[in-house]
Amino acid sequence: MFILVFLFLGGVSSSSEDRKLCGFITSPDYPETYPNNYHSTFHIAVPDGYHISFTFQVFGIKPSERCTSDYVKVSADDKELGRFCGHRRYRSHPGHRSFVSTGSQMEIEFHSELITEDYEDSMFYQGFQAYYQAVDNNECTPPHDSDGTWTPPCQHFCNNYIGGFSCSCRPGYELQSDKKSCKSECSQVLFTEKAGIINSPRYPHTYPEDLRCNYRVRVVENLNITLSFLEFFDVDEQQAGGCPYDILKVFAGGTLLGSYCGRRSPGMLETHSHEVDLVFQTDDYGENRGWKLRYTTGDVDCGAPQSIYNGEVRYLSTNHTAEARYSCKSEYYTLSGEETYSCSLDGRWLNHKGQSEPPTCKPACGRTTLQSTSRILGGADARDGNFPWMVLFPIESLGLGGGSLISDQWVLTAAHVVQDNPEPRMRVGNVKPQHAKDLEGKRVILHPDWVVEDADQRKNFDNDIALVQLSHRVEMGPCVSLVCLPGEGEGFSPVVDKRGYIAGWGKKSDTQKRLRSPILQYAPIFVRETAECKASEKTDQAFTENMFCAGGFGKDSCGGDGGDPLMFEDQSDEVEGKKLFVGGIVSWGLGCGKFGMYTKVQNYLDWIRETIQKVELEEAGLNIETVKIC
Structure with missing residues (x-):
């Protein structure tokens, strides 16, 4: 019985980590004449995340019609890539062509028949030597033999690296637990200040796809909210009318005030309510830039700043952006805390740290007119x-x-x-x-x-x-x-x-x-x-x-x-x-x-x-x- 010499660094392995990145395969007894009446299949396996490039460097197999006698067959991805025999002048010779798999495994089948005649002629065929190497898969691009039905592995961005790939998302999205799909999170966003700015995600850039946003505005009951849309308004719409794709819905006190899409701004909306909900939904397609609005409850008035013990506060106005300055009534007190407060949009006096608690005037301690040079004998x-x-x-x-x-x-x-x-x-x-x-x-x-x-x-x-x-x-x-x-x-x-x-x-x-x-x-x-x-x-x-x-x-x-x-x-x-x-x-x-x-x-x-x-x-x-x- 003849033994095939299998001289490559890879091979069949149950673990991807054990698989080698390159190796050689030769016919038995290479470079001597290969034996007759022999058949064997060789399995090549490289680590996951790679495919195989296989090239014949030397090839000399006895020729036959359609290579039915002696041959080498290359298979990968559950299909035959070619059956070869002959020498350089024979049309079935593979030459220096490389065979490339899609997956991480390949099979090389070698066959020779029993020689009953022309034995001396068969001695001129020394078999083959081939080299294989693992090639990094670029999972982020369609394979060379794609028929157009290839599906990208990532919803947004695919990032290829040696041995694998990773997915990432456009700004405004978060990568989900499957590590492939992306979703924008803008649900249950709450605003409680008396005035503020709300806009679609990523405004003024293209808003994300597949959004389900809910912005809630809640102020005290005696105030009414006014919405004023700013700059441009750009929400995907159907040319025939209606908003079947992307839509912004405005609810006031639980009642639908209006549904909006297209490029025409809603302008100013008087809601006559202290509770407003903005629901923004988008489909999985579009390149529109969204919307931006300011909500107000009338002129913001912070009222008189809080007074403090042993101190005073000075201010010229109680409207938004006005400043108030605290000081102590005399040199016998020291100010503990911030000196300057501003009237904020939510109707509170805040210092630069965002704190509303006013400073305090603490009595100074230990002050004395006693001189260190005083000399007293008995008192x-x-x-x-x-x-x-x-x-x-x-x-x-x-x-x-x-x-x-x-x-x-x-x-x-x-x-x-x-x-x-x-x-x-x-x-x-x-x-x-x-x-x-x-x-x-x-x-x-x-x-x-x-x-x-x-x-x-x-x-x-x-x-x-x-x-x-x-x-x-x-x-x-x-x-x-x-x-x-x-x-x-x-x-x-x-x-x-x-x-x-x-x-x-x-x-x-x-x-x-x-x-x-x-x-x-x-x-x-x-x-x-x-x-x-x-x-x-x-x-x-x-x-x-x-x-x-x-x-x-x-x-x-x-x-x-x-x-x-x-x-x-x-x-x-x-x-x-x-x-x-x-x-x-x-x-x-x-x-x-x-x-x-x-x-x-x-x-x-x-x-x-x-x-x-x-x-x-x-x-x-x-x-x-x-x-x-x-």
């Missing part, structure tokens, strides 16, 4: 403007206390000062109490972990902090403003040797008979090691992480200073000018002029902010009056 009289946030609690029967304004409606103080006084009276606005203005407190909020007990028996001042809400807002000015709260970082912590300022109306010494000083006193003091303070005086009072020690050397808070602030300079880089923040609250001491213990405010920032926010949210919408101190 000194304060001047107006040095500490304009200082609050006095003139509680003659309960002793004296103080606090500091941290907002235009909140005072920060010590819990032991106000624990027995749910509606305290206060004075603010002058270093001399008799010239200060009265304030009323309507709510006292003690820290939830503060233990209320008799002052004479107290051994633990942990969590000695409280908030007092005022019955009226305080207007900021040259004689009254806010002290800043500390920040979160280490730069706001009361570290040892850090200098601060203590201020209050308390006694100047233990021997002073008067309950308070006639003028606000202040002094610079330094933060000390807590261990040093504990060792300076024998005491059974508790020392906790919520306290720190400061003072000594004759500079200290004294009786009547409970709740007063210990203030530090803000040294952060972004601060311009001298600003003070409250780092501590006078809590208890080891004797006047010695060391004092202060509540560490930084430990309570979350409680302060959350408490104020909760109360003010509960009171949102209430008209709280503002009192002017200066």
Whole structure:
């Protein structure tokens, strides 16, 4: 038995990835004479996405009438491409012709008969050598033997690449899940502004085919919508009339107002409704450019801009495109938010970010006229403007206390000062109490972990902090403003040797008979090691992480200073000018002029902010009056 030599790199394979891109096929024993009485079929397979080009390079097969004796037959795509025999001078010789398949497989059939005569003549025929190669299919063009019924693989654009193809769509369409068809999505588009622009997809270019668009306009009930078609109107129509191909339907309040196509613009349509639907449908053919319209509800009027606390807004008009500018009433407030707002088409005042919420005027904090070069030995009289946030609690029967304004409606103080006084009276606005203005407190909020007990028996001042809400807002000015709260970082912590300022109306010494000083006193003091303070005086009072020690050397808070602030300079880089923040609250001491213990405010920032926010949210919408101190 004879064996066929099959010398090509491809072949039959169950996996497209394993199929080779080129190879050789030869007759058995090539280049020697091929054997007699032999028949075999060779299968060529290349990867999917390719077709085969097959070429005989050497050909010498014994000739016969119609190649019925010895022959080579080439087949592909379920049809015979040719049967060949002979040599170069024989008419059935394939020459150097290439045979091309449409698919990725081809069959080569070789046949030789049993020789009974002319054996020596058959020895002159050495068989054949052929070469095949995989050729990339261009799926995006019709095959060379197309009979005109070829269907493109993609609805819009076909993009050929080696081994395959991909589809893409015209602008205005999206490729569907089959990765071949395209569809434009413009259904259930909603417009709710008082005026706007609507146009067909891709306007002013050709609108997509096979559209089902629905544009819905919904405005408030007391407005009527007017449609004004702009520029050109171009929707496919039938010459005999009617709109069987593409059509724009206008519905007002659910009733059909009109159906439109062709090149004649509908012009202006008064709908007499606050609800309009535009339904635009197209077929699968056409090169028309569509339509564009403006809908309006009359002149857009945004009304007066919203007013803000402690600020004002200026504007010349309330019509569309008008501008409004916000500012704060004085230098003692800072504007938080955008300054300029414009009247938009939907009747709202919007800033450049598209936000309608107006800005706020927040009181500036920490402003002081105190000079950094001030040198005080044991204390000194304060001047107006040095500490304009200082609050006095003139509680003659309960002793004296103080606090500091941290907002235009909140005072920060010590819990032991106000624990027995749910509606305290206060004075603010002058270093001399008799010239200060009265304030009323309507709510006292003690820290939830503060233990209320008799002052004479107290051994633990942990969590000695409280908030007092005022019955009226305080207007900021040259004689009254806010002290800043500390920040979160280490730069706001009361570290040892850090200098601060203590201020209050308390006694100047233990021997002073008067309950308070006639003028606000202040002094610079330094933060000390807590261990040093504990060792300076024998005491059974508790020392906790919520306290720190400061003072000594004759500079200290004294009786009547409970709740007063210990203030530090803000040294952060972004601060311009001298600003003070409250780092501590006078809590208890080891004797006047010695060391004092202060509540560490930084430990309570979350409680302060959350408490104020909760109360003010509960009171949102209430008209709280503002009192002017200066």
